[in-house]
Amino acid sequence: MSQSLQLKNAGLKSTLPRLKILDLFGSGLECHLSADDIYRKLLESGVDVGIATVYRVLTQFEQAGLLVKRHFEGDKSVFELNQGKHHDHIVCLQCGKVEEFYDEIIETRQKTIAAERGFSVNDHTLSIYADCLKADCPNKRQGIV
């Protein structure tokens, strides 16, 4: 589906800032960007957008179901493409890389635990903060200290 059609379906006019922001998420899955990330990337690529527009568009995309907002450690929220299916996250404390996973055992267990305590699960967030053991992990933190 073309991007401008995607926007139309969401009831949003096809404008440059919206198309460019959609572009950033476009191809790559597992892409987690903050408003500020997006603002910077657009300015770098020569798109003269305002930070207010970035926040507005992100909110609209979230409400339209195109994006999902996440809160990892730290102050700012990040957005990712809405893949329609729930998943949790592993965040590398060294390089910031985020990987997604889904585990039926954990999902089921949560419902059981909640039920045992008299709760009906509505939603949940599970974030594992870990050290990425992969060779390509830049281990930025070590360099800074």
Next chain:
Amino acid sequence: MSQSLQLKNAGLKSTLPRLKILDLFGSGLECHLSADDIYRKLLESGVDVGIATVYRVLTQFEQAGLLVKRHFEGDKSVFELNQGKHHDHIVCLQCGKVEEFYDEIIETRQKTIAAERGFSVNDHTLSIYADCLKADCPNKRQGIV
């Protein structure tokens, strides 16, 4: 252990704001308070404290290992007594009540998942957002709409 001794052990002078803040967490476990909650409670009980002091003391207590900081949904952080052992949370979306739990199956499963993907787990946060089915849940949200 007396509270002023607790402070001394943490290398902190025994002052009125610190004692009063420790008091608020004191007896009740599963007590989750934001800086603003604490500020209000102290003013209500006649302790004339500044909001800056509340933030400072909370940070000191966290660094001293007396408290742990949590980020549930929403913007502000909450603090709870450091019980020394890891646990996760169920938050009632109706009344805001927070219950704590620990589940070995989920813990183990997380380590497995991370290892399979080449990560070494450092920490994690799991928050289940649910509806509290208990009779004493005030169900505040329903009243607001």
Next chain:
DNA sequence: GTTGAGAATGATAATGATTATCATTACCAA
């Protein structure tokens, strides 16, 4: 293709949570 109404944008002010500054005050060892 032109046009006009209304939506979208961007500069900037405002907000809410949190942190930094700094003069005044309180704690505690001597």
Next chain:
DNA sequence: TTGGTAATGATAATCATTATCATTCTCAAC
């Protein structure tokens, strides 16, 4: 009791995010 130093509290500053509003852009109707 007192002096040095840490702690406090009023307030300014910061950071992420949201609201305001005049200007600009989109798109449907001509």
